[in-house]
Every structure is written in structure tokens, then in C-alpha cells.
Amino acid sequence: MAPTTQQPAAPDQTAPPRGKGRPRSAAADRAILDATREALAELGWGGLTMGHVATRAGVAKTTLYRRWPSKNELVVDAVASLFDELEMADLGSLRADIEAVVGQFAGLLARPETQAALLALFAEGTRDPLLRRRIRERIVDPQKHLVRLGRAQAQQRGELRPDRDAATACEEIDIIFDTIAGTVEHRMLVSGEPVTPEWIHRFTTLLLSPLPGLAEQ
Amino acid sequence: MAPTTQQPAAPDQTAPPRGKGRPRSAAADRAILDATREALAELGWGGLTMGHVATRAGVAKTTLYRRWPSKNELVVDAVASLFDELEMADLGSLRADIEAVVGQFAGLLARPETQAALLALFAEGTRDPLLRRRIRERIVDPQKHLVRLGRAQAQQRGELRPDRDAATACEEIDIIFDTIAGTVEHRMLVSGEPVTPEWIHRFTTLLLSPLPGLAEQ
Amino acid sequence: MAPTTQQPAAPDQTAPPRGKGRPRSAAADRAILDATREALAELGWGGLTMGHVATRAGVAKTTLYRRWPSKNELVVDAVASLFDELEMADLGSLRADIEAVVGQFAGLLARPETQAALLALFAEGTRDPLLRRRIRERIVDPQKHLVRLGRAQAQQRGELRPDRDAATACEEIDIIFDTIAGTVEHRMLVSGEPVTPEWIHRFTTLLLSPLPGLAEQ
Amino acid sequence: MAPTTQQPAAPDQTAPPRGKGRPRSAAADRAILDATREALAELGWGGLTMGHVATRAGVAKTTLYRRWPSKNELVVDAVASLFDELEMADLGSLRADIEAVVGQFAGLLARPETQAALLALFAEGTRDPLLRRRIRERIVDPQKHLVRLGRAQAQQRGELRPDRDAATACEEIDIIFDTIAGTVEHRMLVSGEPVTPEWIHRFTTLLLSPLPGLAEQ
DNA sequence: ACCTAATCGAGACGGTACGTCTGGTCTTCCG
């Protein structure tokens, strides 16, 4: 998806913007984020240690803390880049587009590093408003953009009516997004059951049609 | 809800069932679970400490570990009882029943102790199959039972067609449950926005009808 | 010297005096102090690390900090026991007694662990009154006792006049003690030159007689 | 005393002697040494930090390390100049001269920066021969010169016999010096008691006469 | 008027030790 407006995982915006002393090593940034993803996949959230990441990245702990104030922020950035691979296809129909993006999302949630990190991050974000904001900016909003895009495509095709006003549109996007993201996450991470093409089809039907088996109302 | 098959937060079934020496203090169990809930509400998941719980409950750490093998299991039990208050009403229509149960669930998620614990537990459960199983038994399954109940009620009223076969029914219950639970959790705990009656109405509409604005297909 | 009133290097008096919980391991105390002395001798004051001591003693850092609040206090106790070996002989004359005790003291200062620790402790004590107090109780006072003892022996022999009053006696003991201890320390640790029997003889002469070469006054 | 043979605290002689590039700032040297003394007085040896000194002196750490290889050497130079104020008076008698110089030395040891630095330096010197040499050159030898001077004055007055040979003289100077320096340091820095005129008088008596109270021998 | 070279400030870098905290286990005594 959108490599349009994307920095390569910018660490800490509070860094001095202009160069007085020695500039920060860009290689260190990359090594740290890679190490974080690897460690997440191997050891999971609980096994992830700042010291461990630093060692594996060949970097001093100080360097790590200079850029990310804590494990939470670090993992947000490390995981965020994974979400960049989500893309909105244009397959000619709303149903096909939805099924495609749900499939992509499910594929992402199947990766061990995502699985290890996502719910843990959400849990931490529950208590820390700054972290929630960061999660929103780096993870949630890019996803929500997909919904916006898919919706616009469907409107252009004539499958959906054009927006009446911006506020309603926004609310509709929100509700659709929470439904898609929440349901897939709950299915995979809480119920622990796989997301198969069949399941995707049935879920899309739920979104697009009345409840299956609903008697004529 | 179902006080049918429910122990009053039984700690560890592996305990010696019969009294040889001094019997375990039931008061200790209650004090521990209360202390856990209080500490969760005050300090959140991260701030919850076994030592802290023990102190607050006026109990030795040993006693605590004798009953629950770790923080995770303890919190499952402490939080599970909160889910007992969920009940399936029979308000005469499927929509009304759904809206009622979603509202109850949202109310539960608004409590600080639930908020602090739920996602964290799910995150831990991602790695630990035994924990996931326990979560399922004590938290998820009781909720899923509500869906089953509501569905049966609607079938009796004639709003839904009767089940064709058990397998399909089960799958349909699963998908509905994941959608309701996942969406409400995502809305409240990840997006961090409130679940108002209006939102509930719109979400229920999404479940019961085609996408709003969907052009005639 | 006086094993009369001596605890085997009691760590921290602030410990709860009698046993409610598990008692502190006496073996750990011994292992820690031994490890401290060994590490001092090998690595010196600067190379001595709490973590290193703990590891070498086969003890957790927590155990170490439970007993001694910091490196300073730990080393005081570790070194103090070395000073227990100082004894006041009774060799029949004041000169012989002085020479013997100076020789013993010099021998003590020649040991690497003493050398590494003593001045560093004194330096730290300069800033920390509690540490200075502890140094005084565990290291200085036992030494000063030797002076008191030697003086009493000389008075019994008739080499010295009996005390006129306690205050004057105390002052005289102080000045003699500071002179002996300070001079030997300065010779060995600052000037870095050896304390030979010849030097001891000359120093004792300085104490007992007018300056060598002093013209008749 | 001797501003005779004194560089104004020359930092590091290993600097390239002749100017090709930009010359070193003399102001920086002064600022660094001043900052060092101030920080010593305020924070003590343990609180003294290279980074702190650099900041306080308005200088980069690099500049500091270009001149002094470590904290130890820096403090030697910073403190050494304080010892330049020691002077040998000629008050007409050996006793008066000794009492004067002991008083001066005690005054010096009463200053917080000296107190913080001296024993710490000696302690470090115990392990580092190069440092000990530097201490000797910049701090100890100038003091020892005072003893030599006072001795010569007394010989000229006829209070002391002339030297028989150089070696013996040197040894006698050494022992007197270690005694005076060591005793005063021990009294003030270890015992932590003040050096009053009365104490100086008694100490000088000890140096010049047999032990007080010594029965006729 | 240019070079050349060492200096300056700032600050990031890899390390290491710090002292604290928590997790689980164990050992003791009391009821």
C-alpha cells in the first residue's frame, strides 16, 4: 500500500532536527528494527528485552533508548512497517476488493511477529494515551485508509451511493473498519481459528447482506 | 447469566480435594480475587504484581502461588466473574436483543479492571495454549452462549430459519460471535471511542441488513 | 588481638532481630565477604563490582544489597576482619612492643586487599559521615585499642608514668595513634616505600626520643 | 612557596610542541582547572564527572581529553596548584617553623576541594604507578622540599647537627616528612578531628622530645 | 589569497555498572 507518505520508520521526532554534533546512524535504526522483528517472532512479546534487542542489533542500549523511550514505542515502529505491505486492489467489485483485503490482513496476522506484538500493543495502549496515539498514527490509520479507498472505488463503480456529507461518511468508514479489523483479529488471535477463503466469503456476505437465514422482514 | 454451570471462581482444580491437614481458607480466595480486581482497576495490567496482590489481600505469596500458577491464570479467574453479569434478555425482537447484549458488553468493557485485563490476557493467550484454553472456558464460551441463546429465541419467534444441521449452525454462531465481540472490543479498546446507543443501532443495522448505502444489487 | 568482643563480621544490624520468615543464610555472608576480599586483591577497588562479588559468591545481587547498602559498607566489613589479626604482644619493653605492632601493621598494609581498600575507604569516608562512623567502629577503634593496651603495659612496667586524668590520657592515646597509623600508611601507600626493620627502628626512635641530631636543647 | 620552578599547571607535555594548525586555547585550560576545583568542592571526588567538568567549563569533552588522559591526572593538576601556597617561614626556631608549616598544611587539608581529592588520589595511585609518579612530582615533592628547607634553616641556626652524609640526610628527611604529612592527614581525614594550635603544639613536642610521660630512661 | 592542519563545540557511539524491581521458589516458625 501507500508508499506515498511514508518515512522509513522514523524513530523519535524529538531528535534535534539539524546537525550540530555527530549525526545519528541510519544503519543503527535499521538494525534495531530488524532485530526487534526477529526477536518478536522468536521470543514473543514477553521474551522481548531491550538489552536483547540491542545486543542482537549490535548496538548499545543507550543508542536504543536515545531513539525509542520504551519497548512499546519500539515495537510500534517495528511492526508498523509490516502493515505497509497492505494494499487496496481494484478487482472490479466491492465483494472481491473486501475479500482481497481481508485475506491480506489475515496473512499479516498469521506472521509470528505480528501475532506476538499486536494485541500486546493494544493492551498497553489501553493505559497510555501517547502510545495509543502512536499506534493509531502508525498502524491503525494506514489500515483505515484502505477502507476509505475501497469505498471510493465502489462509489466510482456505482456499487455504493456517493457520500451525503463528510461526517456521516467518516462514521461509516469507522464502523466498517472496526468491524473488519476487530472481527479478523478476534477470530485469529482470540478464538485461535484460521481464516480460510470460505470464512472470508461468509464474513463478506455478512457485511454485504442481511444475516444469513434471516427470514424476510 | 447462566449460574447453571459455575463454580464461584474456583482457583485450582488440582488442589487436594479432601481434607487431610488444615483446610484452605475460603476467605483467602475471596480476598485474593478482590485484591486482584482492585489492583487491576487502579494500576492496570503492567502495574499488577503478585507480591502486591498478596500484600493487599493480607496473604502470603506462597498461598497465592499454591492456588494459581501465575499472574495470567489469576487474572482470568478474577476477571471471569465479571462476565457472569452478562445476560440474554428476551425483548421480543432480534434487533432489540442484539442491541441489549451489545450494550451490556460495552458496559463491561468500560470498567477499568476489564479494560486493563482483557487485551492483555488475549495477548498472553496468543503464546500459551493452556492459558488460551482457560480464557476460552471462563470468558469466551459464556459469551458465546449468549449468541446461541439469542439465536434460539429468534428462531422460536420465527425471525430466523431453524438450523439445517449442527455444523452449519455452529459456524454461523462462531462468525456472529467473533464479529460482535471483536468489533466492540476494537471500537472501545483500540480505536478508543465510546459505544453509544446510536453506534449500537448502526452496528446492529450492519449485522441485520445490507451495507448502508449499498445500491440495489 | 581481642577476639573478646567480636561478631564474625555482622552485616547489617537493622535486620529484624528474630525470626518470622526464613532466616538469613550465614553461609551467604561468609561467601560474600570472602569473595569481596578475593576480588579486592585481584582487581583492586576500582575493579570491584557488586555484581561481580555476587556472582563470585554464588549469590543473587538482591541478597547482597539486603545486607550491605553499598560497596563502601561491604568493603569496610570485608576488610575489618583482616585487622582482627593485629595483636598486642608483651615483649618486656615499650620499644619492643611498638616495633612489633608497627611491624604487624606494616604487614597488614602489604596485603593487596588492604592496600586496595584502605585509602579508598578513607577517601569515601571523607564525604559520608555514616561511613566514617562505620570505619571508625570496625577498623580504627580496634587499632586504637592496641595503643591503649601497650600504654597500660608500659605503665605497669614503670616505663611510663600513670595517667593523671582520663581526658589527658585519651588525648595522648589519640595523638600517638594518629602518628603511628598515619606515618606507616603514608610511607607505604603514598610514598610507596617499604617498611623495613631498620625503618621501624628509626621511627620508634623518633617516637621515643628527641629528633636524631637534635643539638642539646 | 616556590613559584620558582612551576609551570602554570601545564596539562599534557605530549602535545605537539610547535604550531602548525590552530593553537590550543589557554583560556580553556584555566576554565577546566577552575571548574574541576569548584566541582570537587561541591560534589566531592565521587560526584566529579568528566562530562560535568566539561560542561561547567564551557568546553567539549574532546578538548578535555586532548589535554588530560583521565580524571586522575586532571585532578592532580587541579589540586597541585593549591599546594603552591605552602611556604617555609623562618621564625627563628625549629619548633616555631614546624608549628607554622603544620598549621599551613592543616589549613590546606581543611579546604573541601583538597579533602575530596587527596585521599582519593592517593588511593588511585596505589594501583597506577604513573599516577603515583605524577602525584609525587606535583604534590608530594614540593611538600618534602619544605622539610628539607626547614632542616637547613635549623642547621644554620645550630639547632640541628649538620648532615654527615647525603644518604642519611635523605632518609631522615623522608621519615620526618612521612610522619608530619601522614599524621596530620590521618588526624583530619581519617579520625576526622580538628587540628588546633594545642594539638599542633603537642604533636611538635612529640617530634622534638621523648614521649610525654616517659620515665627517665 | 589560498592552502593545510590542528583546534573547537556538539553530540552520537559501544560499553559497563549501577541499584531497583518482579517472578517464582525455598525455608522457617506458628497455630
Added chain:
DNA sequence: CGGAAGACCAGACGTACCGTCTCGATTAGGT
């Protein structure tokens, strides 16, 4: 024997300095 108390080992935490390095910007002397 159960329970309270608390010591035990293990190890991660986030901070503070260490001494080195890499910058861009001065600031001289030598041509």
C-alpha cells in the same frame, strides 16, 4: 498440615558515565 513471613536466585529494568568517534566550523601559519 496450612498459612504468614520473608530470604533466596535469576534476570530485566532504565540511568549515568566512560572514553572514542564523527561531524561542521574556526583559526591560525606557511606559501
